[in-house]
Amino acid sequence: MDAIFRAVGEAAPEAVPASSGGDIAGLVWWGRHPDGEPWADGSPHPVGQGAHARGDGAHALMHVSEAATRIAPAEVWESRNPWLVERAELAVDSGGPGEFRGGNGLDLDIRLLEDAEVTSVVDRTTTPPAGLAGGGAARPNAAFLRLGDGSRIECAKATRLRTPAGSVFELRTGGGGGFGDPARREVASVAADVREGYVSEERARADYPHAFEQ
Numbered sequence: 001m002d003a004i005f006r007a008v009g010e011a012a013p014e015a016v017p018a019s020s021g022g023d024i025a026g027l028v029w030w031g032r033h034p035d036g037e038p039w040a041d042g043s044p045h046p047v048g049q050g051a052h053a054r055g056d057g058a059h060a061l062m063h064v065s066e067a068a069t070r071i072a073p074a075e076v077w078e079s080r081n082p083w084l085v086e087r088a089e090l091a092v093d094s095g096g097p098g099e100f101r102g103g104n105g106l107d108l109d110i111r112l113l114e115d116a117e118v119t120s121v122v123d124r125t126t127t128p129p130a131g132l133a134g135g136g137a138a139r140p141n142a143a144f145l146r147l148g149d150g151s152r153i154e155c156a157k158a159t160r161l162r163t164p165a166g167s168v169f170e171l172r173t174g175g176g177g178g179f180g181d182p183a184r185r186e187v188a189s190v191a192a193d194v195r196e197g198y199v200s201e202e203r204a205r206a207d208y209p210h211a212f213e214q
Contacts (some may be wrong), residue, residue, distance in 0.1 A: 051101055
């Protein structure tokens with residue numbers, strides 16, 4: 001779908017949004033509790049949506065190909081699985097700059113409380129989600145396993161990856177591309193982005209210098 005939008009956007013940029021995070025970022029988990037009882041879980045995960053000619057992109061929504069699904073609240077996950085959700089928040093600076101800003105993706109950290117395994121199907125980790133009509137690109141997807149010794153393994157594509165108790169699975173979903181020239185973004189909108197924590201001041205100063213010219 002993102003490829004279709006991008007092709008149409010070259011001819012009629014006002015008709016379609018910029019690229020989204022572009023993937024369902026799927027994870028499937030399973031294991032056995034100490035008493036031998038098996039458990040399993042799985043979910044797609046939300047990505048930032050591309051900006052468009054009428055406004056900013058939405059934050060952290062399911063990709064259109066998984067639009068009929070949703071993820072469970074952290075409290076539900078923790079009650080059903082041997083996990084601790086240490087982080088679940090919008091990813092600052094993950095959306096692309098533009099007259100209209102791309103939506104932010106998700107930062108998700110899950111600490112395993114028991115030994116488990118995961119199959120990770122996370123695509124679009126190399127090519128950043130593209131902007132449209134002069135908008136900037138967004139952060140691509142990524143996934144890592146942080147082990148107890150502090151080392152990190154890149155695991156966007158992994159089958160039956162062992163995740164020992166105490167390790168942390170770090171999912172970073174992509175943002176949406178920006179739309180239009182960043183120099184045209186309203187100063188009040190830049191200030192609101194920084195105030196709400198969607199964009200850091202450092203990134204805002206780099207992408208929207210006109211908003212800081214006093």
